[in-house]
Structures are given as structure tokens and as C-alpha cells.
Amino acid sequence: MYKHIKELRKAHGLKQRELADYLKCCQKSYSNYERGKTGIPLDILIELSKFYGTSVDYLLDLTEEKTPHLRKDKKKNLFY
Helix, strand or coil: CCHHHHHHHHHCCCCHHHHHHHHCCCHHHHHHHHHCCCCCCHHHHHHHHHHHCCCHHHHCCCCCCCCCCCCCCCCCCCCC
16 A cells, blocks of 8 residues: 555665664564555654655655655635
């Protein structure tokens, strides 16, 4: 399920321990995230997306588009 997380880590030449240290979690927890044995907490997903410069959708394998979605400055008024 989380194949992109593992692929990105390997592409950056990182070990699970290094990423776990960055995320302030144990290596076992990070390994479980990569293997899909444990759900990834939202705060961890956000940190990973910032670290890799990609979208959470990409990390969750919901898209093959690596580019993050940019926030719009203007809010749409739902009443007009």
C-alpha cells in the first residue's frame, strides 16, 4: 500500500533508522509504516510529504503525480 514511501527513501539513499530518527519514532514503527502493517499517523504523513517535497496523495499511492498540490490564496465563497 505504501510503496512510494519505501521507493522515495531508497531513492534518497536513506536507511529506515535515519528516517525514523528524523520523524522521532522508532525504526520498528517506521518499518511497519512502509510495509503497511500499521497505519501512518497524519502528522507523520505531513512530515514525509514536506521532507520529500511531494503530496500526501502520492505517499498514500492515490496518485502517481509526485508534485504537491498548491494551496489557493483566494477562498471560494460558497454563497455566491
